[in-house]
Amino acid sequence: MKVMKFGGTSVGSASRMQHVAELVSSAGRNLVVLSAMSGTTNTLVEIAGYLYNHNSEGARDTISRLEGKYLKVIKELYSTEEYAAKARDFVHEIFAFLGTFSKQLFGPVQEKMILAQGELLSTHLMLWYMQEKGINAVLLPALDFMRTDVQGEPDGDFIREHLTKLIDENPEAQLFLTQGFICRNAHDEVDNLQRGGSDYTASLVGAALQAEEIQIWTDIDGMHNNDPRVVKDTEAVRHLHFEEAAELAYFGAKILHPTCIQPARYANIPVRLLNTMEPEAPGTLINNIPEPGTIKAVAAKDNIVAIKIKSSRMLLAHGFLRKVFEIFESYRTPIDMICTSEVGVSMSIDDTRYLGEIIHDLKKYGTVTVDLDMCIICVVGDMDWENVGFESKALSAMKDIPVRMVSYGGSNYNISFLIKEEDKEEALKALSASLFAK
Ligand code: ADP
Ligand code: ASP
Ligand code: MG
Numbered sequence: 001m002k003v004m005k006f007g008g009t010s011v012g013s014a015s016r017m018q019h020v021a022e023l024v025s026s027a028g029r030n031l032v033v034l035s036a037m038s039g040t041t042n043t044l045v046e047i048a049g050y051l052y053n054h055n056s057e058g059a060r061d062t063i064s065r066l067e068g069k070y071l072k073v074i075k076e077l078y079s080t081e082e083y084a085a086k087a088r089d090f091v092h093e094i095f096a097f098l099g100t101f102s103k104q105l106f107g108p109v110q111e112k113m114i115l116a117q118g119e120l121l122s123t124h125l126m127l128w129y130m131q132e133k134g135i136n137a138v139l140l141p142a143l144d145f146m147r148t149d150v151q152g153e154p155d156g157d158f159i160r161e162h163l164t165k166l167i168d169e170n171p172e173a174q175l176f177l178t179q180g181f182i183c184r185n186a187h188d189e190v191d192n193l194q195r196g197g198s199d200y201t202a203s204l205v206g207a208a209l210q211a212e213e214i215q216i217w218t219d220i221d222g223m224h225n226n227d228p229r230v231v232k233d234t235e236a237v238r239h240l241h242f243e244e245a246a247e248l249a250y251f252g253a254k255i256l257h258p259t260c261i262q263p264a265r266y267a268n269i270p271v272r273l274l275n276t277m278e279p280e281a282p283g284t285l286i287n288n289i290p291e292p293g294t295i296k297a298v299a300a301k302d303n304i305v306a307i308k309i310k311s312s313r314m315l316l317a318h319g320f321l322r323k324v325f326e327i328f329e330s331y332r333t334p335i336d337m338i339c340t341s342e343v344g345v346s347m348s349i350d351d352t353r354y355l356g357e358i359i360h361d362l363k364k365y366g367t368v369t370v371d372l373d374m375c376i377i378c379v380v381g382d383m384d385w386e387n388v389g390f391e392s393k394a395l396s397a398m399k400d401i402p403v404r405m406v407s408y409g410g411s412n413y414n415i416s417f418l419i420k421e422e423d424k425e426e427a428l429k430a431l432s433a434s435l436f437a438k
Helices: 014-025 040-052 056-077 083-102 108-115 117-131 156-166 198-209 242-250 260-268 320-330 355-362 392-396 423-434
Strands: 003-007 031-034 138-140 175-178 182-184 191-192 214-219 239-241 271-275 284-287 293-310 336-341 344-349 368-383 403-408 414-420
Touching: 003 198, 014 056, 014 117, 031 117, 031 182, 031 198, 040 056, 040 083, 040 117, 056 083, 056 117, 056 214, 083 108, 083 117, 083 138, 108 117, 108 191, 117 138, 117 175, 156 198, 182 344, 198 214, 198 293, 239 242, 242 284, 242 293, 242 368, 260 271, 271 368, 293 355, 293 423, 320 344, 320 355, 336 403, 344 403, 355 392, 368 423, 392 414, 392 423
Parallel strands: 003 031, 003 214, 031 175, 138 175, 214 271, 239 284
Antiparallel strands: 182 191, 271 284, 293 344, 293 368, 336 344, 368 414, 403 414
């Protein structure tokens, strides 16, 4: 069995849904994971925003605009009144449910219930379309098997046990459908795996089922060697090691959610990135096989803050770094990059929720300076330190750009630069020109 995950644009219109149905119906008895139709989750976030602000009118208008969009999709999607009516009733029910929130107290629990409706809509519309076409598809409700534990981490045993049971109960099914992104938490409330989290669902269910392959179908022909939203003429990379893919996803390559690689990697299940609009294109294969001697791709992560602590007295004294790290740990703030010298240590973070508190606490140990609006540029490929020339190639591409920090040697797969966000475009273009130009 394979897991095939289709993102928002892949199911973003009636015709796209029809295309996906055709594509998966000839692919075998697989588990198909769907995101919400593109734009829906953003609109649901908007609705929740109005409700937080007690703006019932704003919520109502946005709800009815979104409902109109779905009714239009239904008109185009189905060819029989029987299925169109089924879908219309379901859509009315969901939007009536969304309408009930304005009368209640509104908080994060309610917000998550609202955000879950996008995937519930897309999967039901797809289920009925498939059934109308005579495909024996069975919808496995993600809220019955996707579960997080008290730490908010996926509960692998629960997922495996419940998902396997649901599959075993349906021996006649030609294929299975389920919702990406949504889950229940340890308190049995409706929750989610964070924005973009359908990739994570795919990887978790793939690992739970020991799937043959996890396919992430999207609107581009695989992982490109640079951010196609910023740089022209980027090209698809045909093969990545799990670690390379994880670095790229973590450092900003939006095609993959950063959490998606780990479960696949632990279960040693290959991940393939494929293009829904061009299903014959080879895409990108991600697996455990290293490929020496190549620089694969570049990615950038925005909204980074650099923090430097200088302390001529204490820095390299025994236990100093531990004290510094404990401060970050106490605010559950991960450090992305770190550089040390005899008199100072610089770190970068992207979660700035506790920046004020962290700076306050660090001041106990030295002089603290902070640079906002920074960006990490990550060059990924064979960066084994014993190879000569790879890191210097990346470094020399950055020769005209002020670099705040460099990180190399943490893994065999990357070299990262911390620069100003305003220099990102120039840096990405310079790296493409020097590393990938033919
Ligand atoms: P989906 O809705 O299918 O999950 P996403 O929008 O999350 O799709 O991811 C696909 C998008 O990721 C592409 O349209 C592309 O603009 C963007 N992207 C950013 N960096 C890369 C990269 N290195 N390679 C491919 N796509 C990238
Ligand atoms: N629909 C969710 C989002 O837009 C999850 C996903 O698409 O992966 O964030
Ligand atoms: Mg995505």
